[in-house]
Amino acid sequence: MLISNRIRNTKMSAIRKLTPFAKEAKQKGLKVYHMNIGQPDIDTPEEYFEGLKNYHKKVLGYEPSEGIDELRSAFSNFLGKNNIDYSPEEIYVTNGGSEGLLFSFLMICDEGDEILVPEPYYSNYNTIANSCGVKLVSFETFIEDGFHIKSKESIEKVITSKTKAILYSNPSNPTGVVYSIKELQMIADVAHENNLYIISDEVYRELVYDGIKYESIFSIEKIREHLILIDSLSKRYSVCGSRVGMIATKNKNLREEIVKLCQSRLSTSSVEQYSALNLLKIPTSYIENIRDIYQERRDVVCGILGKIDGVKIYKPEGAFYLIASLPVDDAEDFCKWLLTDFNINNETVMFAPAEGFYMNNEVGKSQIRLSYCISVKDLEKALHILKEGLRSYNNKN
Ligand SMILES: Cc1ncc(COP(=O)(O)O)c(C=O)c1O
Structure with missing residues (x-):
């Protein structure tokens, strides 16, 4: 029996593409910081x-x-x-x-x-x-x-x-x-x-x-x-x-x-x-507080990324995402490697390769999309892993 072309030609979610590798990393006992997905960590009201x-x-x-x-x-x-x-x-x-x-x-x-x-x-x-x-x-x-x-x-x-x-x-x-x-x-x-x-x-x-x-x-x-x-x-x-x-x-x-x-x-x-x-009855001050939390996280992320050699970013004005260009040829391979071959004190980090957000995949090949839906403390740890991971990955290649 045949499957429709419509669905066969549809790609898997770019955000979840590396999930099996994250699962394996967790099975091996590693902690994985999820900067790949826009799932807010803030308590539901x-x-x-x-x-x-x-x-x-x-x-x-x-x-x-x-x-x-x-x-x-x-x-x-x-x-x-x-x-x-x-x-x-x-x-x-x-x-x-x-x-x-x-x-x-x-x-x-x-x-x-x-x-x-x-x-x-x-x-x-x-x-x-x-x-x-x-x-x-x-x-x-x-x-x-x-x-x-x-x-x-x-x-x-x-x-x-x-x-x-x-x-x-x-x-x-x-x-x-x-x-x-x-x-x-x-x-x-x-x-x-x-x-x-x-x-x-x-x-x-x-x-x-x-x-x-x-x-x-x-x-x-x-x-x-x-x-x-x-x-x-x-x-x-x-x-x-x-x-x-x-x-x-x-x-x-x-x-x-x-x-x-x-x-x-x-x-x-x-x-x-x-x-x-x-x-919808909650006063608007609730959302203003949430906004302040994300703004602080954005500042932390941009501050750290801005100091990593070869990483190119800009300052996003909203939502909780940004795209960063990395000093690697193939960001997907790098993101996968972070999950399969790299950790610091049994911790690693997961990003979404940016290719899947582009029609012209070449442009996004060296980029990742990060979400900052984890705490400031965890962001600092996750981005430290990114920094050291880049050094180690580029030395190896
Ligand atoms: C830009 C954008 N639109 C729509 C959605 C859909 O979200 P939901 O179906 O949970 O409302 C998302 C979820 O990530 C999104 O990022």
Whole structure:
């Protein structure tokens, strides 16, 4: 029996590619610091667990496919605080931001259609695109520019008759770049002039550092009908396992269609939706504290990396990731070697080779993507292992 080309041609997650080697290292008794994955280590707020405890329905039934009214209203209020105005009826609850992305691709693309994305990009975009028969087409951004978008022309250059949308995450996974209003204006102009949708993935919205004021592309009025907004509670509230996200759009045609997709999976989790309501009541000071924790970690990571010979970085402005260029020819081989052949006092570190975040794999070949979702103390130890590992690896080669 045959397997579909769509799924056969889909690559394994770049973030988890080296997981079997990490598992072996742990079986050998090593401690592995995980700087490969964006899994926040911060405790899930008590309010979430209170929500779970207070859920006392006698039957765990299906909920409305679009999401429970209370949560759609709570999301609407939450976005409103960021000057992003969607009514509850314009918001649909999804199984994480991931399902919102899947629904977006399914709604706007036929097989073979294209979506533009700044490169490097969140590698799951590719996985989701492949499973929908959609082709991602990238426009390059560069480490020297801190991965900011160079020009409007750099986007226009890759438009074809099959292009349906521009997709990006802001702040970005994997680069941590936060797009300025000037860059968002470029995206908005290109989308407006070429009649394209914009899929704005804002799951890291509050994680913006150095007092930078976050701008959502929502603030640009002329593209409101083009815009599909993706959001999720996973990262900001440390509830990745709860799977609550949303998709919002003002576009009436899309709203008519999205309901069909919501109905195809009947409902999202009832318990999780009620618990999520509790999270959205938490004062904004909670997220500000979280932001300060990540900003401190970013500073520690950049401080240490900046002093390692041959390592090239920039200062990311948001999220909890950055891409670093290493003085090695093959970062994947180096990352694997760290897990199989290197340790300091029985400890080693795991990174994601950056190749998987690029369409043009050559560019990312000597780069890694790091996440700083572990404590400052652990970051210091993990990056010391990186520094010594680089020395030892390059002496050996
Ligand atoms: C940029 C970006 N978008 C969306 C997601 C999806 O997250 P979730 O499905 O947990 O909401 C992630 C998760 O890492 C991400 O980094």
